[in-house]
Amino acid sequence: MDEHSLSLPQPPPAKRIRLDDDNTLADEDxxxxxxxxxxxxxxxxxxxxxKTAGYLGFSNTSELHVCSVSWxxxxxxxxxxxxxxxxNKELALGLIRDAPRSATSAVILKSWxxxxxDGKGLSNLRKAEHLAIVLINLKSDLARMVAASDNTNQxxxxxxxxKFRTVYPSHLCxxxxxxxxxxxxxxxxxxxxxxESYNRxxxxxxHMRNILKSSVYDTRYNTDKFKSGQYVDxxxxxxxxxAQGSGAPPITQPQxxxxxxxxxxxxxxxNETHKPWxxxxxxxxxxxxxxxxxxxxxxxxxxxxxxEREPSANYQFSFSAIHSIEINPSCEPxxxxxxxxxxxxxxxxxxYLKPGLKRAMDRAKATGAHLPSKLQKLKKDPCDMNRExxxxxxxxxxxxxxxxxxxxxxxxxxxxxxxFGESILVTQNLEDEAWSDTQAALADxxxxxxxxxxxxxxxxxxxxxx
Numbered sequence: 001m002d003e004h005s006l007s008l009p010q011p012p013p014a015k016r017i018r019l020d021d022d023n024t025l026a027d028e029d030x031x032x033x034x035x036x037x038x039x040x041x042x043x044x045x046x047x048x049x050x051k052t053a054g055y056l057g058f059s060n061t062s063e064l065h066v067c068s069v070s071w072x073x074x075x076x077x078x079x080x081x082x083x084x085x086x087x088n089k090e091l092a093l094g095l096i097r098d099a100p101r102s103a104t105s106a107v108i109l110k111s112w113x114x115x116x117x118d119g120k121g122l123s124n125l126r127k128a129e130h131l132a133i134v135l136i137n138l139k140s141d142l143a144r145m146v147a148a149s150d151n152t153n154q155x156x157x158x159x160x161x162x163k164f165r166t167v168y169p170s171h172l173c174x175x176x177x178x179x180x181x182x183x184x185x186x187x188x189x190x191x192x193x194x195x196e197s198y199n200r201x202x203x204x205x206x207h208m209r210n211i212l213k214s215s216v217y218d219t220r221y222n223t224d225k226f227k228s229g230q231y232v233d234x235x236x237x238x239x240x241x242x243a244q245g246s247g248a249p250p251i252t253q254p255q256x257x258x259x260x261x262x263x264x265x266x267x268x269x270x271n272e273t274h275k276p277w278x279x280x281x282x283x284x285x286x287x288x289x290x291x292x293x294x295x296x297x298x299x300x301x302x303x304x305x306x307x308e309r310e311p312s313a314n315y316q317f318s319f320s321a322i323h324s325i326e327i328n329p330s331c332e333p334x335x336x337x338x339x340x341x342x343x344x345x346x347x348x349x350x351x352y353l354k355p356g357l358k359r360a361m362d363r364a365k366a367t368g369a370h371l372p373s374k375l376q377k378l379k380k381d382p383c384d385m386n387r388e389x390x391x392x393x394x395x396x397x398x399x400x401x402x403x404x405x406x407x408x409x410x411x412x413x414x415x416x417x418x419x420f421g422e423s424i425l426v427t428q429n430l431e432d433e434a435w436s437d438t439q440a441a442l443a444d445x446x447x448x449x450x451x452x453x454x455x456x457x458x459x460x461x462x463x464x465x466x
Contacts, residue, residue: 030239032192033199038093039425041199042238044207050230052207054237056200057185062229065220068208069174070181071153072141074160076201077208078167079134082115083127084209086437089202090426091128091417092135093195099132124417124441131202138201142183153179172218175226191240340378340442340450342395348410349455356458360405372399378452383442388435395454410455413438417447 033041044052053064067073080087095112112129115122145153161174184204188196211217220226234242349357364371376398382391392408401407411430416423426447430438441447 032188032196032240035097035193035195037425038090038097038195039427041089041093041196042203044203045429048236050232050236051238052203054232054241056204057241058182059232060229061232062227063182064204064207065226065229066177067181067183068204068211069177069221070145070179071157071160072138072145073204073208074157074164074174075141076134076138076205077212078160078163079114079137080131080205080209081167083130084213085434086124086127086432087131087202087206087209088124088128088426088428089131089199089206090424091124092131092202093198094424095128095132096136096198097195124437124444127437134205135198135201138205139186139198142201143186145179145181146183146186150179153181168212171212172221175221175224189241338442338448338450340382340452342376342378342398342452342454344372344374344399345412345453345455348412348453349457353409353457356460357406357456360458360460364404369403370400371404383439388438391435395452399454399456401456405459406456407459408454409457412453413441413450414453415441415447415450417444 030042042055044055049061049064053061056064058064112133114133115126115130157177164174184200186197188194211220361371378394379398380394385391395408396402413428413430415426417426428441442450
């Protein structure tokens with residue numbers, strides 16, 4: 001074991017963007033999301049392009065790559081710039097779920113507003129409002145792209161390219177693409193809640209955000225090779241979206257949800273069909289050990305709150321972006337005394353790291369080293385730590401990483417939030433969070449039952465113990 005590797009405070013390893021050659025397959029027990037629990041919606045984070053494309057309804061990864069630089073995505077990517085460091089899907093979907101609805105879409109409340117400056121330090125609610133507006137606009141813009149003429153789309157593309165270049169000057173100019181462009185699924189399929197469509201918009205938007213944060217964007221779009229890709233077969237789709245059998249006729253037609261475009265010559269994933277989902281176990285966090293520690297569950301919304309309505313057949317192409325600015329940011333509530341749990345969660349550790357961890361634990365047992373409890377109470381308040389590295393060091397100390405020859409890998413924060421009246425379970429990947437935002441969530445009086453879920457990796461991961 002390298003003693004020096006633990007001598008200096010270090011954050012968890014940087015996340016890796018998975019690309020086309022990653023062979024990530026779907027989990028047989030996956031199912032569509034539950035509107036009462038936004039955290040149950042499908043998460044494409046750190047998955048390969050083929051599985052992401054499969055969830056979005058694309059048949060080839062090239063369709064994902066082209067759609068990612070279509071004008072609706074260029075506009076939405078520019079719009080999330082103030083909150084790009086923190087995209088809280090659960091809170092945003094909760095806002096959309098509970099918002100009043102018209103015949104065609106969720107109504108953007110007057111109290112919601114977009115930020116035009118860095119959102120760091122503002123409340124999670126303010127940033128969730130911003131993201132909710134962007135997702136509603138993105139879904140609407142994708143529908144309009146499908147319905148609009150090629151010439152209109154080209155003009156809009158040129159307009160939004162200018163905005164994108166202004167917001168992201170360090171990146172390559174988005175390449176010119178030909179319209180029509182295939183959109184992701186814009187209407188829920190059989191067995192899906194209407195929020196599934198907004199979750200797909202979020203997944204596509206976060207995919208674009210993630211490749212912009214890495215070198216993938218500039219490498220991928222430097223040539224026209226992004227227009228060719230890999231076929232997405234059934235095994236790369238989420239389990240409930242797979243066809244029942246080769247050559248079998250469709251069982252059901254997709255449900256046309258809010259903002260669904262009319263029948264059009266445009267290529268769109270809207271018209272694809274899938275088998276109904278048959279649950280194989282309780283949804284949510286049943287795979288995770290955290291479910292046994294009484295984290296709480298969300299109350300069911302009223303049927304009217306999640307009822308899907310038929311869209312209007314009259315779609316007019318227009319600039320749908322909303323530009324409103326909050327002049328006085330919300331003030332954070334004073335910190336309150338509370339406790340925080342830490343759980344060693346093996347379910348978030350990649351399979352390829354588990355053999356090394358097992359060898360490290362076997363070596364520790366053989367030498368008589370003390371094995372820490374898997375569930376512990378954090379001994380120091382993270383709200384009092386002015387640097388994120390102090391928090392990592394506290395976890396390393398409590399789990400005796402030096403003695404075991406392991407180090408901190410993935411770290412998730414899970415808590416209940418009653419910001420919107422009903423309690424919802426929120427899960428945040430701390431690799432995506434600014435430390436000030438994490439501390440704001442921990443200090444918010446509307447949040448409770450905090451659990452830090454942590455995964456580790458072995459420092460000496462060689463096959464040969466000698």
